[in-house]
Amino acid sequence: MDQIFTRSLSDIVKLSKTTASYDQLTFQTQLITDIKNELQNKSESVRLQALLKLFFLSMEGNQIRWAEFLVIGQMGSPEPQIRITAFLLSHLVLDNQSQGLIMVTNILKKEFKSQYLEASSALSCFGAIANKDLGEQLFEEIISQINHSKPIIRKKVVAVLSKIFTESPQLIPSNLDKIIQLLKKEQNVAVLACGISLFSQVMKATPSIYPLIIPIVYDLLTKQKSNWLLIKLIRFSNKLIDKEPRFKQKLIEPYTRLLNQTSSKSLQYELIYSVMRYFKDYNLLFESASDILKQFLNHQDENLRSLGLECLVQIQNSDGINAFQDQLIEGFKKGDYFYKLQILQILKEYTTDKNSDIIIDFLLAQYDIESNSKVIEALIQIIQMNKFSNVNDPEKLMLQQIPMIAKKIDSIENAEKLRDLIFDLLIRVPDLQIYSHKIFMEILNGFSEISLNHEGPTLNIIQRSQQIKYSLNHREVLFKTLVMITGESTRLLDIDSLTILFNYLHDGDFYLTFENSILDLDQLIFKLVISSAQLHKDISQLNQQIQMSKIIYQKLHQLEIIGSQLLYESILLQEDFSLEKVQKYQEIFNKELPPIHLEAQKMIKRPIELDEPFEIDLNEIQLITQSDKQQQSSQNLEQKPPQEQEKVGEQLKDVELQQQNQNDDKQGLQITQEQPKQAPKQMRIIKDDILPPGISQNDIQQLNQDD
Numbered sequence: 036m037d038q039i040f041t042r043s044l045s046d047i048v049k050l051s052k053t054t055a056s057y058d059q060l061t062f063q064t065q066l067i068t069d070i071k072n073e074l075q076n077k078s079e080s081v082r083l084q085a086l087l088k089l090f091f092l093s094m095e096g097n098q099i100r101w102a103e104f105l106v107i108g109q110m111g112s113p114e115p116q117i118r119i120t121a122f123l124l125s126h127l128v129l130d131n132q133s134q135g136l137i138m139v140t141n142i143l144k145k146e147f148k149s150q151y152l153e154a155s156s157a158l159s160c161f162g163a164i165a166n167k168d169l170g171e172q173l174f175e176e177i178i179s180q181i182n183h184s185k186p187i188i189r190k191k192v193v194a195v196l197s198k199i200f201t202e203s204p205q206l207i208p209s210n211l212d213k214i215i216q217l218l219k220k221e222q223n224v225a226v227l228a229c230g231i232s233l234f235s236q237v238m239k240a241t242p243s244i245y246p247l248i249i250p251i252v253y254d255l256l257t258k259q260k261s262n263w264l265l266i267k268l269i270r271f272s273n274k275l276i277d278k279e280p281r282f283k284q285k286l287i288e289p290y291t292r293l294l295n296q297t298s299s300k301s302l303q304y305e306l307i308y309s310v311m312r313y314f315k316d317y318n319l320l321f322e323s324a325s326d327i328l329k330q331f332l333n334h335q336d337e338n339l340r341s342l343g344l345e346c347l348v349q350i351q352n353s354d355g356i357n358a359f360q361d362q363l364i365e366g367f368k369k370g371d372y373f374y375k376l377q378i379l380q381i382l383k384e385y386t387t388d389k390n391s392d393i394i395i396d397f398l399l400a401q402y403d404i405e406s407n408s409k410v411i412e413a414l415i416q417i418i419q420m421n422k423f424s425n426v427n428d429p430e431k432l433m434l435q436q437i438p439m440i441a442k443k444i445d446s447i448e449n450a451e452k453l454r455d456l457i458f459d460l461l462i463r464v465p466d467l468q469i470y471s472h473k474i475f476m477e478i479l480n481g482f483s484e485i486s487l488n489h490e491g492p493t494l495n496i497i498q499r500s501q502q503i504k505y506s507l508n509h510r511e512v513l514f515k516t517l518v519m520i521t522g523e524s525t526r527l528l529d530i531d532s533l534t535i536l537f538n539y540l541h542d543g544d545f546y547l548t549f550e551n552s553i554l555d556l557d558q559l560i561f562k563l564v565i566s567s568a569q570l571h572k573d574i575s576q577l578n579q580q581i582q583m584s585k586i587i588y589q590k591l592h593q594l595e596i597i598g599s600q601l602l603y604e605s606i607l608l609q610e611d612f613s614l615e616k617v618q619k620y621q622e623i624f625n626k627e628l629p630p631i632h633l634e635a636q637k638m639i640k641r642p643i644e645l646d647e648p649f650e651i652d653l654n655e656i657q658l659i660t661q662s663d664k665q666q667q668s669s670q671n672l673e674q675k676p677p678q679e680q681e682k683v684g685e686q687l688k689d690v691e692l693q694q695q696n697q698n699d700d701k702q703g704l705q706i707t708q709e710q711p712k713q714a715p716k717q718m719r720i721i722k723d724d725i726l727p728p729g730i731s732q733n734d735i736q737q738l739n740q741d742d
Contacts, residue, residue, distance in 0.1 A: 073085035086106070089128075115153055119153060125164060154183075158195055197229070224263070246279075287317055294324060363381065383420075411440060432460070433460065437456075534567070544590055564607055584607055
C-alpha cells in the first residue's frame with residue numbers, strides 16, 4: 036500500500052470508502068503508523084492533517100488513547116491552529132484520571148491569557164478533562180476571566196466554574212458573590228443560562244446557600260424576555276420553592292403577568308406545570324392556568340395534549356382533577372393509544388365515589404380493539420379501589436356493569452381479574468348472592484350474542500363438528516366462575532329462581548362450547564335438583580326435574596371427551612332416587628365444619644403477611660378454661676380426705692347447676708328476641724372490620740396471589 040501520510044484528510048476518507056471490508060484492518064494499521072510519524076514531522080501542515088486524521092479514526096469507532104502524549108505535545112505548538120485543534124481533540128485521548136494531566140496544567144495557565152479563540156478552546160479542554168486537583172490549581176486563572184470582554188469566554192468560565200464547585204464545594208461561599216455580581220449586569224442570554232445551571236449545581240453541593248440565590252433569580256425573572264431563559268428560571272424557581280415556601284408569594288405577580296402575555300406554548304407549559312404543583316391555594320393564578328390547561332387538553336396537536344396531561348397530574352388531588360373530567364372524556368374519544376393510556380392512568384388514581392358512575396359508564400361505552408384490554412383493566416381497578424369505595428350501587432354493579440365488562444373481555448388475565456372482583460364483591464355484599472342466577476344468564480346471553488353477530492373479541496375460536504367451540508380462554512374462565520357462584524348460592528334461591536335457571540340449562544346448548552367445565556356443570560345440576568326438591572317436597576316435581584336433567588346430560592354426552600357417566604349424573608339417575616335421599620344430600624351441603632381447636636391453632640405458625648390475629652372461638656376458649664379448672668379441682672380433690680371430698684363434690688354440682696340455669700335463661704331470651712320480624716336490610720359493602728369471621732382482605736389478596 037502507498038504511503039498514506041502524504042495524503043490529506045479528504046483523501047483518507049475517500050480511500051477508506053473504496054477499501055474492501057476484509058482489507059480495512061490493514062488500512063487502519065497503516066494509517067495509525069503514519070499518523071505517529073506525521074505528528075513528529077517538522078511541517079506544521081503535516082501535523083495539523085495528522086490531528087484531523089485522529090478525529091476520523093475516532094469517528095470510525097477506533098480507540099486513540101495511544102496518542103495521549105503526542106496530542107499533549109501539540110498543545111504547546113507555536114502555531115495557534117494546531118493548538119486549538121489539539122485542545123478540541125483532548126477529550127478523546129484524555130480523561131480526569133490520565134497521567135498526562137500534570138503536563139497540561141502549565142499549558143492551560145498560559146492559554147487562558149491568550150487570544151480569545153485559544154482561551155475558548157483551552158476552557159473547553161479543561162471542562163472535558165478537569166478533576167478536583169486540576170480545578171483547584173487553575174481556579175484563580177479561570178475566575179479572573181469572568182469579566183472578559185467576549186461573551187463566549189464568560190459563558191465558558193461560568194460553565195467550568197460549575198464543574199469546579201461540584202468537585203470542590205469549599206470554594207463556593209467565598210466566590211459565589213462574584214458570579215452573582217456578573218449576572219446582575221450581564222445581558223447575554225447564553226451567559227445567564229449558564230449562570231442558572233451553575234446555581235443548580237451549587238444548590239446540590241451546598242443547599243443551605245439558597246438565600247443568596249433567591250434575589251438574583253427573582254430579579255432575572257421579572258426583567259428577562261427570552262423564553263428559553265425564562266423556562267430555566269421557572270424550573271429553578273420550583274427548586275427554590277421546595278427550600279423556601281414563602282418564595283411562592285413573590286412569584287405570583289411575575290407568573291400571572293407571563294401567563295397573560297406570552298403565547299409561547301413551551302413557556303406556557305412550564306408555567307402551568309409549576310402552578311398546578313405549587314399554587315393550588317392561589318385561586319386567581321390557578322384559574323388562569325386552568326383555562327390555558329383546558330386549551331392544551333382540547334388542542335388538535337397530540338403532543339400538546341400529552342403535555343397537558345402531565346400538568347394535570349401535578350394537581351395531585353381528586354377534586355382538582357375532576358374539574359377537567361369533560362376534557363379527559365373528550366380527549367379519550369379522539370386520542371391515540373398512548374394518549375388513552377395516560378388518561379386511563381389518571382382515572383385509575385383519581386376517580387372517586389362522586390364521579391365513579393360517570394367514568395365507569397363512559398368506559399363501558401368505549402370499544403377499541405387496540406386499547407380494549409387496558410380499558411377493562413382500568414375499569415376493574417376503579418371498581419375495586421379502596422375496597423369498593425367508589426361503588427355507590429352494588430346491585431347495579433352486579434346486574435348491569437359486570438355483565439357488560441364480561442362481554443368486552445378479550446384476555447385470560449382480565450377474565451381472572453373479573454373473577455376475583457366477583458368473589459370479593461359477593462363476600463363483602465352477601466345479599467347479592469340471590470342474584471347469582473341472573474348474572475349467570477346475563478353474561479352467557481352476552482357471549483351468545485357476540486358469537487351470533489360475530490362482534491367483539493373472538494380470540495381462540497376453532498371450528499369442530501358444526502359447533503363453535505372454545506379452547507380454555509377468557510370465556511371459559513368466566514363460565515367456571517359463574518357455575519361456581521351459582522352452585523354455592525342455590526340454597527338462597529327461591530323456587531321461581533331455581534325453575535328459571537333449570538329451564539335455561541334445559542332449553543339452551545351454549546354450555547357445549549365449554550368442554551373444560553363439564554364437571555363443574557355436573558355439580559351445578561345436582562345442586563339445583565337437590566335445592567329445588569327440598570323446597571317443593573313433591574315427588575312428581577322431583578321426577579320432572581330428573582327427566583330434564585337427563586336431557587341436559589344427553590347434550591353433554593354429545594361431546595367426544597365424555598366417555599361415561601359423570602359422578603353426580605350417576606347419583607341423580609338412580610332408579611331408587613327419592614326425597615329421603617334428597618334430604619340426606621341436603622344435610623351434607625348444609626353441614627358446617629367444626630371450629631378449629633384452640634390448642635391446634637397455637638401450633639400454627641402465624642404468616643408474616645397477616646397483619647391481624649387469627650379468629651378464635653370465644654365459646655370454645657370458655658369451655659377449655661372450664662375443663663381445665665374441673666381437671667385441676669378433681670386432682671386437688673383426690674389429695675383431700677374422704678369427708679372433704681364429698682363436701683367439695685357437692686359444691687361443684689351446685690356451681691354446674693347454676694351455670695346450666697343461666698345458659699337456659701340466655702337461650703330463652705334469644706328465642707324471644709328472634710320472634711319479631713325485622714325489616715329487610717339495605718345492601719351495603721362490608722369493610723375489613725366487619726367481614727365474616729376468619730376472613731379478611733389480606734386473606735383475599737393472599738388467595739389471589741396464590742391463584
